[in-house]
Amino acid sequence: MSAVLECRDVRKEFRGNVVLRDLSLDVAEHEVVVLIGASGSGKSTLLRCVNLLETLDDGSIHLDGEHITDPKTNPDLVRRRIGMVFQSFNLFPHLSVLDNVTLAPIRVHGLSTAAAEARALELLERVGLADKAREFPDRLSGGQQQRVAIVRSLVNSPRLMLLDEVTSALDPELVGEVLSLVRDLKGDGMTMLIATHEMGFARQVADRICFLEQGAILEQGPPEQVLGDPQQPRTRQFLQRIIEAGRL
Template structure:
């Protein structure tokens, strides 16, 4: 019997004040798979990620993590979030804590690890992403790219089953985008299971196993990046990509 997918969304609906943001959306993400969500602003990408991380309750449908129905009202969301890492576009680092303290907060407070153990693991990850010398700095002393890499390390330190990345380069200056994308490519090569929302089509082409185009809260088209980005079948997908090309972003 084959193992269930790491993530399974079935007929997920999300409504905000009468506005249907996700429309009976179905999506699976297999272990070690990288699925990239593309689509115009307001298409539902970020809302889907927030629903998966239980930051927003679904209005209907179900979400399963490793086969467990995590949107069951009886499920403890904090317990689920220990198995999911999420990185936001705005970094969300605590400004009054050093980089090292930001990264070790959850391992110590939530997982009960000793400070020395948590700091040793954090330093290993910071070394890997080239930030070991910034461990004792406060976030405002780091560049945007460095802050975002620190935010990724914070999500990785708890060894998540699934990593969610929400437009992680949109707040960065163009010259800083590359260092964050390089890190995500490394995670992909290491086998990390990821669900990524992005406007970076070139990055989606390089890193995705599968690209999903969202339109009006539903997945209108999905498939290998070379097909969806190169030869899309749906007129709406072609229209979206043409606008990206016209803006010089593909």
């Protein structure tokens, strides 16, 4: 399979602190790659670099072969092909669910209101939220708001989805409904790069798990290998702490 995403020797520093350390990673078409690691290991920063929310200090990132971190690249055009969902829902509180979802298709992609709403309602129906289309975000549960945020990213038919700790802001009983939606996206063949602390979720959806440590990929492989038989002592130590916390 061809690589949708290619990261080559990516380096990122913040005020002299190296957050990504010459990291290289490919994500093939239809592949789901899950990033795990302690807080501060570079997972979220990598996603932000891929979505051009941060500039690289060295290295390059390619989307379908296009060098998107070239300074001449228009970030807005690149982001049309990438969907990103954050741990905070980032919905506009003054807009209805439907208006949140259709804003970009109408304003950025030039779709007619009728076409954008038809597509949005189709996706909201799929995730069980069609009846909430006219509600405002504060009338929804956290899990419902996060599903709306995912739909908002899906409505533009992205080439790549980036999910950054999408369950960390949710109450435990609401996590399942969001994870179920992500499993459905995997079933559809969506190419995804996901950062998560949910090891059970990682085991279920990942084709490959990458364990990040101090901004580099220390170990990677199929879920059963990385989570069940890790080769690196640091990976084993990290997973043991997760087990002790009851999260694996």
